Amino acid sequence: MEISNLTKERIRKSLKENKRFDSRGLLEFRDIKVETGVSKNAEGSARVRIGNTDIIAGVKMNVAEPYPDSQDEGVMTTTVELLPLSSPEFEPGPPKIEAIELARIIDRGIRESGFIDFKKLCIKEGEKVWMIFIDIFSLNNDGNLLDAAGIAAVAALLSAKMPKYDEKEEKVKFGELTEKGIPLTDAVPFNLTFHKVGESIILDPKKEEEESSEGRLSVAFSNGKKLFINAMQKGNEKPLSKEEVMNIIEEGTKKFKELFKKVHK
Amino acid sequence: MAFTKRPDGRKFDEMRPMKAEVGVIPNADGSAMFAFGDTIAIAAVYGPKSLHPQHLQNPEKGIIRCVYDMLSFSVTERKRPGPSRRSSEISKVTEWALSPVIQLNQFPNTVVDIHIMILQANASTRCAGINAAALALAHAGLPMTEFVSAVSIGKVDDKIVVDVIKEEEDYKDGEGSTDIPVAMLSNSKKISLLQLDGKIAPERMKEVIEAAEKACEEIYKVQIEALKKIKEE
Numbered sequence A: 001m002e003i004s005n006l007t008k009e010r011i012r013k014s015l016k017e018n019k020r021f022d023s024r025g026l027l028e029f030r031d032i033k034v035e036t037g038v039s040k041n042a043e044g045s046a047r048v049r050i051g052n053t054d055i056i057a058g059v060k061m062n063v064a065e066p067y068p069d070s071q072d073e074g075v076m077t078t079t080v081e082l083l084p085l086s087s088p089e090f091e092p093g094p095p096k097i098e099a100i101e102l103a104r105i106i107d108r109g110i111r112e113s114g115f116i117d118f119k120k121l122c123i124k125e126g127e128k129v130w131m132i133f134i135d136i137f138s139l140n141n142d143g144n145l146l147d148a149a150g151i152a153a154v155a156a157l158l159s160a161k162m163p164k165y166d167e168k169e170e171k172v173k174f175g176e177l178t179e180k181g182i183p184l185t186d187a188v189p190f191n192l193t194f195h196k197v198g199e200s201i202i203l204d205p206k207k208e209e210e211e212s213s214e215g216r217l218s219v220a221f222s223n224g225k226k227l228f229i230n231a232m233q234k235g236n237e238k239p240l241s242k243e244e245v246m247n248i249i250e251e252g253t254k255k256f257k258e259l260f261k262k263v264h265k
Numbered sequence B: 001m002a003f004t005k006r007p008d009g010r011k012f013d014e015m016r017p018m019k020a021e022v023g024v025i026p027n028a029d030g031s032a033m034f035a036f037g038d039t040i041a042i043a044a045v046y047g048p049k050s051l052h053p054q055h056l057q058n059p060e061k062g063i064i065r066c067v068y069d070m071l072s073f074s075v076t077e078r079k080r081p082g083p084s085r086r087s088s089e090i091s092k093v094t095e096w097a098l099s100p101v102i103q104l105n106q107f108p109n110t111v112v113d114i115h116i117m118i119l120q121a122n123a124s125t126r127c128a129g130i131n132a133a134a135l136a137l138a139h140a141g142l143p144m145t146e147f148v149s150a151v152s153i154g155k156v157d158d159k160i161v162v163d164v165i166k167e168e169e170d171y172k173d174g175e176g177s178t179d180i181p182v183a184m185l186s187n188s189k190k191i192s193l194l195q196l197d198g199k200i201a202p203e204r205m206k207e208v209i210e211a212a213e214k215a216c217e218e219i220y221k222v223q224i225e226a227l228k229k230i231k232e233e
Helices: A005-016 A097-113 A145-159 A207-212 A242-263 B085-101 B125-139 B202-232
Strands: A032-036 A044-050 A053-064 A075-081 A122-124 A128-140 A161-166 A171-181 A188-197 A200-203 A215-223 A227-235 B018-022 B030-036 B039-050 B063-070 B110-120 B148-156 B159-162 B177-185 B191-200
Touching: A005 A188, A005 A200, A005 A207, A032 A145, A032 A242, A044 A145, A053 A145, A053 A161, A053 A171, A075 A097, A097 A128, A097 A145, A097 A188, A097 A215, A097 A227, A097 B085, A097 B191, A128 A145, A145 A188, A188 A207, A188 A242, A200 A242, A215 A242, A227 A242, A227 B085, A227 B202, A242 B191, A242 B202, B018 B125, B018 B202, B030 B125, B039 B125, B063 B085, B063 B125, B085 B110, B085 B125, B085 B148, B085 B177, B085 B191, B110 B125, B125 B148, B125 B177, B125 B202, B148 B191, B148 B202, B159 B202, B177 B202, B191 B202
Parallel strands: A075 A128, B063 B110
Antiparallel strands: A032 A044, A044 A053, A053 A128, A122 A128, A161 A171, A188 A200, A188 A215, A215 A227, A227 B191, B018 B030, B030 B039, B039 B110, B148 B159, B148 B177, B177 B191
């Protein structure tokens, strides 16, 4: 059920006085818990909880033909399913725009950061390359699934082991994993999503705050040799001023460093 | 090799020749064509009309529905006809880019349908689509608080360029290519579309926004000229 306009108004008003219903600061995250190895048959898996938000990501791999424009590189696809069991507003059926957008934001952040070394995922140029599937499922939605999904995807990739590959048969031996991880670089990506609620900018909204949000900006950072922005997405109807955008980028850079230390151990 | 010259000889802050024309689909309540060089978009607006099924209606304001797609032969490798994940996302961000300026509270329980089709593509298709759609909305006579113009800013190697073409989008050397579509409102200068795909240092974003603002002002002039023409006819 969507919350009432009255509640939205109350949220906007208290945010204006720098107050949140759970007494956090405007840019303060709830507790983040990351657990890996949560689904045994996956090459890699992670479950991330941010407050009551709960999301699970798994990595599966297979061998496929490369794309025509990158013959010597592996392939990655990201999907997100917003499961009906995780929230009353999610309905069964083919993915709706919310899930598609979420998956595409996560996908861009990871792909553009260079976190996955796609060249090392080539088995035989032009013929066979490794394909990575990152599948993300929501288990409980209490706001900010987007940032949780980004952390879960990265944690799952970091924990993954390459499956065994039978070179004679040219097939993957499903169920048998090697000791080798996926070829990754040190450019670890995370995205941070800022929401504009009334006149305030907040991070990590709970569900009721997210429903009161009129504009949002997701920024995916990566921390390799240098800090880069790899993806951005402005969402929802309310436009942002130039100053707001520049502020978000500045605050995001600081927050990313802080979050990075907390989550990536 | 460093990127020192654009493949089509333009200056870094120079747009491709733009074309805009209003009233290209006689059946529509409003329609327009917008082109950045070889990238051509057309848009048609139908509505406000009553929305069915009824439970989708909003008694406070009208809603807009946007559909963006490309002709199968508008790109070098044939695009499978019909919606894709990419086109659904672009449709949604286009909706967000346009909705702040339309005064939908004057049309409760209705829908405004915006259809955008790319006839020929050479990058920046979502921006051309937004520019055409903004014109079509004005042509349909919908009350708008201000206008919307969109441009794709690129960072090719370490250079900030406006209105990128496919060849620049695919640039692999040096720092590679970063694509940043931006839509800006004509008076308030607020940003209603901002996406980014690539690799850029946070401190360079200011340059990007400044380049976008300047380019959007140029686009706005072309849009207004096109609208003036219907008045004369």
